[in-house]
Amino acid sequence: MDALLDLLNSRPLVGGEERDALGDPADGRRWAREHGGDGSLAELALLREARDVLRDVVCGESAPAALGPLLEGVHQTPEITSDGLQWTVRTPPHARLAVETVLAWAATEERMPGRLRPCANTECRLFLLDRSRANRARWCSMAACGNREKARRHYERTR
Incomplete structure (x- = not known):
């Protein structure tokens, strides 16, 4: 959930100017690594896209269905463990962090x-x-x- 808020808040206005934490490749790599990503260019592009779509959905400017393309190629697999049923998300490596933020949004909307x-x-x-x-x-x-x-x-x- 923290990564979701951090992603949504990664483009603040500071002194009337937009500061994009994912805009500069070095800053974006650092942001992604701090949140468990690898900081590849493909990952940063997908994170920027996820941020913009999530922003529109949360503001009510887009329907939640707009998040669908971000989940293409993602699969959830159930596993039985000693603790019970556990779901494992399988996604392309560069998409993992963006997918996790979309899933965090869905969980937030469900619980809160x-x-x-x-x-x-x-x-x-x-x-x-x-x-x-x-x-x-x-x-x-x-x-x-x-x-x-x-x-x-x-x-x-x-x-």
Whole structure:
């Protein structure tokens, strides 16, 4: 689940400028390796594609079916172990990390529907996973985006 949020948040706005953690090959390789990938060019291309499609799906701009092409050639195989039934995902090596993020999105939607969402700050491009009991979190960070939004509303009220 952390890799899913990290992938969605790998293209933030910093000082009004987009910073793409997967844009530069060296930075992208480092990001992929930190998340268990190999950092190959094919893997980075697929991660960028997965990020963009996931972003559109989470924002409601695309239907979940748009994720289908990312899962082509992927198979799940059941195995009986001493612990019970275990599913093993078989995928081309360069696609493993992207497939894992799509599967993490699916698991999140199944267990915590509607809790993965974009930050409510219109000047922010980050996403959050609301783990609160009330399901009312709105900002990726209360210290940054939440504070800015509350200060903006206070200023408008007192103006």
